[in-house]
Every structure is written in C-alpha cells, then in structure tokens.
Amino acid sequence: MRTNQESKRRWRWARGVLGPFAISVLVGGSVSVSSGFRESELQCEEAYAHLEDCCGALHGAISCTYEEGCAGQTPALDVVQSKCIRKLSCSEIEALGMCDASAWRSDAGAPLCP
Structure with a gap:
C-alpha cells in the first residue's frame, strides 16, 4: 500500500x-x-461554396487542392479569381455560364470573372 x-x-x-x-x-x-492550408486553397474553397450556393451541386468540378512536387497541383481558382467570384451575385454567376459544370473541366479552362 x-x-x-x-x-x-x-x-x-x-x-x-x-x-x-x-x-x-x-x-x-x-x-x-x-x-x-494556403490562402489560395481557402479562397478557392470559399468561392466554390458560393458557386454551389448559387448553382447547386457542381459535383467536384473545381479542385481547390494544393500539392507540392513535380506533379504538383494548384487550386483551379487563384486568389484574385476566387475573390471576384465571391463578389458576384447568383444571377451574375448564372448569366456568365458558371453554373455549367462542364465549363469547369481542366481542358475547358475556368470561366473568367469580369
């Protein structure tokens, strides 16, 4: 004890x-x-969330991942593009064709924010 x-x-x-x-x-x-996390990843995620709020599910059409290395990956939306998308209204996003998931394919290039 x-x-x-x-x-x-x-x-x-x-x-x-x-x-x-x-x-x-x-x-x-x-x-x-x-x-x-990098600022570009966070900004991209916020822009993507705004797009999904306006358009519905885009089913992973935009990748916001950053990976280092030779076969690295950068977010599909840079900081400037992400901030621009977040400032747009849903009607502006729809009018620019950003709700079309096929427009976000890597070979199509992302629709540019005005």
Missing part, C-alpha cells in the same frame, strides 16, 4: 513530465493544422 507521501511524489513527477509533453502536443498540433 502506498503512503500519502509516495502518491504525492508520483503525482508531482507525472505532472512535471506529462504536463509539458501534453502542452507541446496540443500546441504543435494546432500549429500544424493552422499552417497546413
């Missing part, structure tokens, strides 16, 4: 070792999550 003094020592040791470890995991995890 442990004495009260032994329990206190073990608790202090666990708190002294595990406390900083837990904090470093939490802080390190939050930093990696927050720095994992």
Whole structure:
C-alpha cells in the first residue's frame, strides 16, 4: 500500500513530465493544422461554396487542392479569381455560364470573372 507521501511524489513527477509533453502536443498540433492550408486553397474553397450556393451541386468540378512536387497541383481558382467570384451575385454567376459544370473541366479552362 502506498503512503500519502509516495502518491504525492508520483503525482508531482507525472505532472512535471506529462504536463509539458501534453502542452507541446496540443500546441504543435494546432500549429500544424493552422499552417497546413494556403490562402489560395481557402479562397478557392470559399468561392466554390458560393458557386454551389448559387448553382447547386457542381459535383467536384473545381479542385481547390494544393500539392507540392513535380506533379504538383494548384487550386483551379487563384486568389484574385476566387475573390471576384465571391463578389458576384447568383444571377451574375448564372448569366456568365458558371453554373455549367462542364465549363469547369481542366481542358475547358475556368470561366473568367469580369
């Protein structure tokens, strides 16, 4: 049976070792999550959400993913294009033909924002 003094020592040791470890995991995890996205990805996602609000489901017609490397990938909409789309009304988006999912195919090129 442990004495009260032994329990206190073990608790202090666990708190002294595990406390900083837990904090470093939490802080390190939050930093990696927050720095994992580029502005172009976030802007593209917001523009895509606005397009889907206006047009209905585009079924993944626009990729907002960024990947590094030789065969890397950049978001289909850059920051300027994304901000422009977000400023358009739904009627303007429809009039420009942006609701046609086939217009967003990679070989068709994205409809330009006026």
